[in-house]
Amino acid sequence: MLSRSESDIIVKLDGVTIGYEENNPLATIPSLLIKRGEILAIAGPSGIGKSTLLKTIAGLVSPLRGTIEVCGATLPKRPLRGDLGYIPQRLGLIRHASVMHNVLIGSRASMCGSMQIFTPKEAKESARNVICEMGLEHKIWEPVKRLSGGQQRRVATARTLAQAPKVILADEFLSELDDETMSHVAETVVRYARENNAAVILVEHDVSRARELADRLVVMDDGRLNPFISSTKTLEVKI
Amino acid sequence: MISKLRIYPGHIFAALLILALVVMDRSVDDWGTLSNGFGNLVSFFHDSLWPPDWSVLEPRGWPECTASSAVDFTCSTAWIGMIETLQIAFVSTILAMTISLPLALLAAKNVGTFRTSVVIRFILAAFRSLPSLIWAIFFVILIGFGTISGIFAMTIYSIGYLGKLQYEAIEGMNSLPMEAADAAGLSRFEKAIHVVIPESANDLISQVIFMFEYNVRHGSIIGVVGAGGIGYYIERSLFFLAYDEVLAYLIIIFAVVIVIDFISVYARSFFNDDRNAVKRPSWKAFFTGHD
Numbered sequence: 001m002l003s004r005s006e007s008d009i010i011v012k013l014d015g016v017t018i019g020y021e022e023n024n025p026l027a028t029i030p031s032l033l034i035k036r037g038e039i040l041a042i043a044g045p046s047g048i049g050k051s052t053l054l055k056t057i058a059g060l061v062s063p064l065r066g067t068i069e070v071c072g073a074t075l076p077k078r079p080l081r082g083d084l085g086y087i088p089q090r091l092g093l094i095r096h097a098s099v100m101h102n103v104l105i106g107s108r109a110s111m112c113g114s115m116q117i118f119t120p121k122e123a124k125e126s127a128r129n130v131i132c133e134m135g136l137e138h139k140i141w142e143p144v145k146r147l148s149g150g151q152q153r154r155v156a157t158a159r160t161l162a163q164a165p166k167v168i169l170a171d172e173f174l175s176e177l178d179d180e181t182m183s184h185v186a187e188t189v190v191r192y193a194r195e196n197n198a199a200v201i202l203v204e205h206d207v208s209r210a211r212e213l214a215d216r217l218v219v220m221d222d223g224r225l226n227p228f229i230s231s232t233k234t235l236e237v238k239i
Numbered sequence: 240m241i242s243k244l245r246i247y248p249g250h251i252f253a254a255l256l257i258l259a260l261v262v263m264d265r266s267v268d269d270w271g272t273l274s275n276g277f278g279n280l281v282s283f284f285h286d287s288l289w290p291p292d293w294s295v296l297e298p299r300g301w302p303e304c305t306a307s308s309a310v311d312f313t314c315s316t317a318w319i320g321m322i323e324t325l326q327i328a329f330v331s332t333i334l335a336m337t338i339s340l341p342l343a344l345l346a347a348k349n350v351g352t353f354r355t356s357v358v359i360r361f362i363l364a365a366f367r368s369l370p371s372l373i374w375a376i377f378f379v380i381l382i383g384f385g386t387i388s389g390i391f392a393m394t395i396y397s398i399g400y401l402g403k404l405q406y407e408a409i410e411g412m413n414s415l416p417m418e419a420a421d422a423a424g425l426s427r428f429e430k431a432i433h434v435v436i437p438e439s440a441n442d443l444i445s446q447v448i449f450m451f452e453y454n455v456r457h458g459s460i461i462g463v464v465g466a467g468g469i470g471y472y473i474e475r476s477l478f479f480l481a482y483d484e485v486l487a488y489l490i491i492i493f494a495v496v497i498v499i500d501f502i503s504v505y506a507r508s509f510f511n512d513d514r515n516a517v518k519r520p521s522w523k524a525f526f527t528g529h530d
Contacts, residue, residue, distance in 0.1 A: 058422040078424055086422035092415030097437040105433055109423040156419075163423055 008035045010167055010199045011057060016066030018049055018056045025064055026052055027220060036166070037197040039190065041210035044220030050203040051089055053220070054169045057201065058086045071166050082109035085165030087173045089203075091156040095145040099136055099155050102144055103127040106162030130162045131155075133188055135181075149176040157185055161192055168193070168200045174209065186213055287480075291487035295472070317491050320462065320469030325495075327389040327461075327468050328454035334390070335397030336447050339363075342398070343405030344431045349417060350409060351427075360406070366399025371457050375466035386467035393454050393461065401450050408442035409435055445507045452496075452503040459492045 011034040019025040026049030034040050042050050055061040057068060059075050071079035078084075085106070093102050107123035107130075131140055134154040144152055153176055160168055168189065174182050190213065193200045204210035210217050295317040298304035304314030312318055345351040346359035369377075374392035382388055412435065420434045436443070462470020469488060476484040 055418075058418075060418050060421060081424035084422055084424070086419055088415050088418055090415055092413075092417075092419035094416050094434060094438045095413075096440055101433075101437060105420060105425070106423065108429065108433065109425055112429075159419070165423075169422070 009033050010036045010071060011201070012067075012069040013057070014067045014069075016056070016068060017064040018052050018061070019064050020052070020061065022064055029053070029066075032218075034167075034199050034201065036199055037193060038216065039193055039200045039202065039214045041202045041204050041214035041217045042220055043204055043207045043210045043217060046205060048220050050220050051171050054086070054171050054201065054203055058084060058169050060086075079167070082163050083166045085160035085163045085168045087156050087160050087168070087170040089171040091152055093144045093152055093156055093159075096143055098141045098143055099131060099147070099158075100124075100127060100140050102155050103131055103158045103162050106130075106159040110162070110164045127158075127162050130158045133161075134158045135184065150178060150181055153177060154181070154185055157189065161188070164196070166196075166198050168198060170200065171203045172205065173202070174204070283482075287482040288486045290483065291490055292481065292483035293487055295476075295484050295487045295491075316472045317469065317488060320472045320488070321491060321495055323386055323389075324458040324462070324468035324470070325455060327386060327393055327466075328451055328458045331390050331393035331397055331458075332447060332451040332454050334394045335401050335450065338394075339398045339402035339405055340436075340443070343402045343409060344435065346402065346406040347409035347435075349412075349414065350431050350435055359402075363399045363402040363406075366395050367403065368399075369396070371396040372461055372464065375461040376464045379465045384465040384467075389458065389461050389466035389468055392466055393458060396457075397450055397454060400453075401446060404446045404450075405443055408439050408446065412439045412442075448503050448506050452499050455499050456496055459496075 011032070013029050013032040015031070016029045017025045018027050018029070042053065044050055052061060056063050057070060059068075059070075059078055062076070068075045071083045073079045094105075104119055104123060104127045107127040108119060111123040111126065112119060128137075128140070131137060134157060136151060136154055136158065139147060139151065144155055147155065153173060157170075157173055160170075170189070173189075174186055177185060189200060192198060202210065202214060204213075207217070207219075296312045296315045298306075298311045298314035299316055299319075304311050306313050342359050342363065345355045346363060348356050351359070371392050374395050375388060378388035378391045382391070416434050416438055417430060420430050425433070458468050458470075459473075460470050462468035462472070463474045465471065465474075469492060473485055473488050476482070476488065
């Protein structure tokens with residue numbers, strides 16, 4: 001039987017090497033455990049493989065070596081529908097479609113059957129609530145391409161929250177936002193994680209912002225994940 | 240000393256042009272036949288083609304025309320044939336779109352499986368390997384003369400053509416929305432309906448409008464083999480060596496195709512990504528080149 005702390009682990013990486021080509025690995029993660037309700041930030045210079053790590057955890061890129069377990073499913077087996085939410089760095093919104101349509105994709109993942117063509121009323125209601133929470137109620141039927149970069153980022157976050165995921169993978173999801181919107185969006189995601197005991201893995205190039213948001217910060221450097229040690233605050237890291 | 244040989248695109252083009260001229264020279268037995276060509280054209284134009292016989296716009300003798308005299312041209316062979324051609328083009332485009340879209344989704348590598356993709360691509364290639372004129376002959380033999388053969392012929396060809404355009408557009412779409420949907424665990428079916436179609440909708444609509452325009456042009460020809468449309472009347476005039484009537488029909492087709500082309504360009508401009516940035520052409524600019 002699993003101990004309490006073991007059953008709390010929702011993402012588990014064991015001896016994982018990431019990259020796109022066998023002879024050109026980007027990074028190696030000997031071990032990384034993330035608990036339910038934990039917010040983990042990954043920082044590091046650009047091009048080091050942070051986004052690839054997120055994509056690998058999301059099951060979009062196969063690891064070169066090692067095993068990844070997310071929500072009890074070991075890749076390539078996927079977690080249950082809707083359990084994993086991914087906000088790509090370049091958002092992945094359907095540009096011609098409305099804000100509502102984009103957010104409904106998230107709601108569908110948690111509320112509809114996989115062969116259901118029509119979206120039920122409850123899914124629409126849930127999508128509308130998240131859109132309002134993100135402060136986009138006046139843009140609900142606007143095509144995404146007509147929104148500003150910051151508003152689009154909020155739509156992508158809303159799509160993931162509407163999915164009610166157990167794990168959120170967010171790739172630089174706070175960039176392009178003004179200070180006020182950034183703190184509002186960050187607060188919404190953190191609140192969601194706390195209230196729903198969901199794990200969040202953030203990729204942030206801004207270390208100070210990452211430290212503010214996360215319970216734990218790791219730095220990706222030299223092809224490895226290292227605990228972040230600062231002179232003012234030492235975070236407990238279990239890698 | 241061997242100097243380094245550099246090949247520029249101009250060299251390749253020049254080589255291809257020379258090759259084309261050599262191939263043409265080998266295919267022509269006697270260049271002398273060309274010397275009479277221009278003279279033949281001039282006498283053919285004066286003796287048989289010009290002036291066009293606009294009687295094709297007058298009501299037919301039978302059946303009796305019941306329209307008022309102001310619109311009695313609607314009983315003419317040119318009008319009836321052209322309307323039939325437009326009907327064939329419209330019906331076959333809509334039928335083809337309805338059938339080709341699900342096929343294109345299955346054929347696209349980013350939506351369908353490898354197996355479905357290979358099978359559907361093979362079917363689509365088979366459909367468009369024969370031109371619509373050959374399909375028209377096939378259906379005329381199979382079900383007889385008339386519009387229905389034209390509709391079937393144009394539909395089959397359009398499925399092949401439109402399906403290819405559509406799966407290429409789907410494969411070229413932005414992959415990020417698919418990644419987000421993939422991570423969320425959406426099924427292939429849901430991704431096709433809720434992600435792929437909305438994301439590539441503009442391309443898909445634009446292609447359908449282009450296909451209609453294409454079908455109007457090609458629908459004018461299939462009547463020659465008895466598959467309905469204005470081509471049927473052209474073939475009849477050719478049979479009686481009434482080339483002045485043929486010229487009148489061709490001028491009418493040209494005028495209609497120009498108008499359809501313009502409407503198509505205009506309609507498609509609504510579905511371009513940069514529709515706010517690109518200024519739509521005005522009627523004046525279209526005909527005069529100046530706005």
